[in-house]
Amino acid sequence: MSLQNLYPKSVEILRHVLGAENYKNIEKYLHAYDGSARSVKPVAKYITIYWVGRAADRIILRTEGEDDIILSEVCDVGVPTIPFRKLKAVCLRRFMQFARIQWEMYSNTIKKNAGYDNDYDFLTSCAIAVGIAGAKKGVLHGRCMMCPVDVLMGATSAKTSYTLVGRFVGDAAYALTPNIERRTGSSVGEITNTTIMITESATEEERRTGGLFSETNTEPRTLFVGKIVLFMVSPPELLHVLWLLARDTRVGAEVSIKGTLEMYPVAMIGDLFEVGTAYKAAERAHGIKKLEDARKEIVEYLKNVRFSTATDVIEFTSDISGRLQGVNILDEEVVVELWKNARNYVKGVEEYIRAK
Numbered sequence: 001m002s003l004q005n006l007y008p009k010s011v012e013i014l015r016h017v018l019g020a021e022n023y024k025n026i027e028k029y030l031h032a033y034d035g036s037a038r039s040v041k042p043v044a045k046y047i048t049i050y051w052v053g054r055a056a057d058r059i060i061l062r063t064e065g066e067d068d069i070i071l072s073e074v075c076d077v078g079v080p081t082i083p084f085r086k087l088k089a090v091c092l093r094r095f096m097q098f099a100r101i102q103w104e105m106y107s108n109t110i111k112k113n114a115g116y117d118n119d120y121d122f123l124t125s126c127a128i129a130v131g132i133a134g135a136k137k138g139v140l141h142g143r144c145m146m147c148p149v150d151v152l153m154g155a156t157s158a159k160t161s162y163t164l165v166g167r168f169v170g171d172a173a174y175a176l177t178p179n180i181e182r183r184t185g186s187s188v189g190e191i192t193n194t195t196i197m198i199t200e201s202a203t204e205e206e207r208r209t210g211g212l213f214s215e216t217n218t219e220p221r222t223l224f225v226g227k228i229v230l231f232m233v234s235p236p237e238l239l240h241v242l243w244l245l246a247r248d249t250r251v252g253a254e255v256s257i258k259g260t261l262e263m264y265p266v267a268m269i270g271d272l273f274e275v276g277t278a279y280k281a282a283e284r285a286h287g288i289k290k291l292e293d294a295r296k297e298i299v300e301y302l303k304n305v306r307f308s309t310a311t312d313v314i315e316f317t318s319d320i321s322g323r324l325q326g327v328n329i330l331d332e333e334v335v336v337e338l339w340k341n342a343r344n345y346v347k348g349v350e351e352y353i354r355a356k
């Protein structure tokens with residue numbers, strides 16, 4: 001079944017947001033899940049999205065221990081680095097909160113039209129059903145293995161015979177300048193009753209009985225370059241990711257990144273493989289302090305590394321961002337397409353396992 005048949009509304013919106021030509025370009029790297037085993041077999045379809053981040057205040061990347069600050073060497077200097085798993089954790093929580101709103105608004109339609117039949121109690125076992133999911137550090141309450149979040153972001157559960165492989169992956173984000181501030185602080189350790197940090201001891205635990213800590217901040221306005229890769233992504237999934245990225249410009253003040261990082265998607269490209277690396281892009285844009293300059297450099301970088309199999313580089317112009325912000329993502333048809341897609345994905349996986 002074609003993209004148009006399975007996801008008419010998402011396709012229509014993507015076409016409107018990206019423009020007809022850009023959509024036509026990216027279409028062959030979008031994937032259709034019709035519930036068949038065949039549809040979940042891995043094929044080479046990757047959509048790579050580059051983004052620029054800007055520290056909107058002091059960002060703490062590491063808060064305890066010693067000499068384990070996350071720095072990477074770019075152009076011979078150590079620059080602050082945000083591991084992808086931290087960025088993903090933020091995106092995952094946002095997507096969960098959002099999927100939960102969708103379920104609350106349209107559960108009846110989703111049950112009826114998305115193919116979940118009467119089997120709709122599954123959600124109670126999923127972290128997305130828990131209102132406070134993500135409010136506390138590290139709180140995840142198990143996964144249902146059937147909702148759009150689990151299907152895109154990946155999940156495992158002891159209850160199912162399958163694993164959902166995450167199709168939302170990416171690179172660490174690298175700062176373009178080495179703007180680091182280091183502060184030390186102290187507190188009285190409960191065991192030794194002193195602030196002395198014992199650094200000679202063999203185990204990590206002993207070393208931490210002391211109360212000295214160091215904080216490494218990146219200074220406000222520091223720019224970062226990062227990359228997200230979507231593998232075999234369907235139109236409603238791409239639409240949701242773009243919408244979440246364009247809307248949620250601020251990540252942080254939660255989980256292990258503390259502080260505010262504004263995220264600006266820069267460009268997107270489809271190909272048989274991932275295109276380029278955030279590291280190379282950061283090398284190329286190293287030293288840049290202006291957001292607009294960084295954007296231009298990344299676009300140039302992408303134009304240089306793309307292979308002939310790739311789509312054109314689709315820039316997220318202010319026109320595209322503006323249209324994206326105008327999208328009604330809580331449109332009932334869009335919501336049903338997203339959930340039906342997840343249901344079909346799981347059907348395909350189950351079918352695939354049986355067939356093997």
Ligand SMILES: [Zn+2]
Pocket residue numbers: 126127128143144145146147148149150
């Ligand atoms: Zn779930």
